[in-house]
Amino acid sequence: MRKSPNIIVTGTPGVGKTSHAELLAEKTGLQHLAINKVAEEQNCYDGRDEELQTWIVDEDKLLDALEAEVPAGGYILDWHACDLFPKSWIDLVVVLRCDSTVLYDRLTSRNYSSKKLEENIDAEIMQVILEEAWESYDGEIVIEMQSDSLENIDENVERIQTWFEQWKKDHAEEDKD
Numbered sequence: 001m002r003k004s005p006n007i008i009v010t011g012t013p014g015v016g017k018t019s020h021a022e023l024l025a026e027k028t029g030l031q032h033l034a035i036n037k038v039a040e041e042q043n044c045y046d047g048r049d050e051e052l053q054t055w056i057v058d059e060d061k062l063l064d065a066l067e068a069e070v071p072a073g074g075y076i077l078d079w080h081a082c083d084l085f086p087k088s089w090i091d092l093v094v095v096l097r098c099d100s101t102v103l104y105d106r107l108t109s110r111n112y113s114s115k116k117l118e119e120n121i122d123a124e125i126m127q128v129i130l131e132e133a134w135e136s137y138d139g140e141i142v143i144e145m146q147s148d149s150l151e152n153i154d155e156n157v158e159r160i161q162t163w164f165e166q167w168k169k170d171h172a173e174e175d176k177d
């Protein structure tokens with residue numbers, strides 16, 4: 001039984017996962033875990049995709065690196081995929097969405113190749129990560145949030161914070177029972 005929940009914040013690159021996760025960590029005291037940093041620090045790679053200029057993550061190694069701490073709870077898992085985390089670890093999945101023209105502007109400032117830019121915009125339009133979340137977790141724990149503006153970040157974090165406080169209350173009562 002976790003004393004604090006685990007929340008995934010996921011979505012296409014550039015939708016605002018880090019921005020949300022950092023503010024949410026500040027408001028809730030949950031620990032922000034940038035999964036790409038864990039993969040880098042623990043060398044959970046299985047080669048490199050030169051065309052897309054990204055590392056290929058060895059998911060088994062990555063799960064091994066997370067297994068000792070994450071199941072106990074208290075983490076915000078920030079990553080551009082969500083299907084590798086076991087269902088039993090996760091209490092809420094936040095899928096951030098972004099208008100494709102807004103996302104295009106955010107990603108062009110990153111010097112991505114045109115192929116990488118196009119793939120990410122297509123993935124957002126086709127709601128690839130949202131479908132992945134629906135397939136991997138129970139529908140009632142998956143929430144979709146729009147992340148086009150700074151106001152959206154504040155509103156979304158406030159909503160998640162309300163959910164977090166309710167979760168804590170519910171579980172404190174369960175502990176008493």
Ligand SMILES: Nc1ncnc2c1ncn2[C@@H]1O[C@H](COP(=O)(O)OP(=O)(O)OP(=O)(O)O)[C@@H](O)[C@H]1O
Pocket residue numbers: 011012013014015016017018019020080106147148149150151152153
């Ligand atoms: N809702 C938003 N409104 C305005 N700007 C935003 C919003 N979300 C993110 N941004 C801006 O877009 C850029 C990318 O944001 P961020 O790094 O949080 O995205 P990300 O999803 O974590 O990206 P990555 O997957 O590459 O780590 C940053 O410059 C950030 O300030």
